């Protein structure tokens with residue numbers, strides 16, 4: 394089996410209603426889909442966040458077997474291709490290997506340790522609404538009614554906004570639902586500690602990205618000052634970018650994104666480093682359906698740590714915002730049922746791409 398072609402599809406989906414995290418407003422969603430064809434008729438799909446230049450494709454991918462994934466990704470990296478771009482290639486190569494062997498990717502990764510992954514509803518963004526607090530409370534209650542065991546809201550809009558809205562949501566959802574907050578790197582150390590202490594009475598499961606990702610010392614200060622698990626690192630690319638945060642244990646929960654960090658191959662390296670340092674891994678997921686499928690295969694193979702009678706659940710980030718690139722791209726989308734995501738068992742990523750949707754949202 395030899396690779397004969399590599400294509401990139403750049404997709405954009407315009408939002409009906411804009412929303413904001415602490416960094417700014419979003420009016421559209423995007424995805425970079427990689428399509429790799431082989432001489433025996435298989436198509437592998439990947440999703441990355443950067444593009445591989447044509448000469449790197451010709452020099453390192455065309456004519457090789459997908460089973461050379463390690464050597465291919467290393468050659469791309471040595472040639473200066475970013476892990477963000479390698480992510481899409483690596484995911485497509487694993488999809489091809491699974492299809493060639495008639496096995497799901499989670500099997501190739503060493504087998505899933507769970508058949509379904511509990512999900513958390515990732516939403517509760519800032520919106521342009523008259524009574525935003527009531528709108529957030531209604532949205533949170535809807536997630537609980539749908540059976541989600543956990544939810545996450547966006548904070549980082551200042552202590553007054555964060556405390557008022559997080560407290561209203563916790564009061565509305567009761568004390569049985571896990572509740573996390575995400576500041577999207579919106580604070581400095583002093584503000585992060587102040588806000589964290591003011592929010593702590595809401596029994597928060599984690600406090601995500603209070604600071605810019607590279608502020609390792611700052612994360613250690615926040616972690617020691619605030620009685621909430623600290624999470625982060627969704628934007629880091631390549632396993633070495635995670636070294637200091639993991640080895641210094643500046644995070645309780647590390648959140649690699651499979652389409653940013655470098656695909657299955659690099660995420661396994663990051664998970665191994667986290668495992669060796671007793672840091673929990675809960676992948677980040679924010680993108681199209683290929684990214685969702687890839688994340689599900691990888692996350693299904695991450696063991697509970699520690700392995701106990703009642704482990705802390707491995708929670709899948711289930712994006713509740715509007716995005717046709719996630720909801721329309723697969724003919725057979727993977728969807729959460731009763732608060733858990735079933736892990737696909739069909740070959741490769743286990744999804745079939747709708748080419749009409751690829752065309753519809755092409756840039």
Ligand SMILES: [Mg+2]
Pocket residue numbers: 575577601602627
């Ligand atoms: Mg986040």
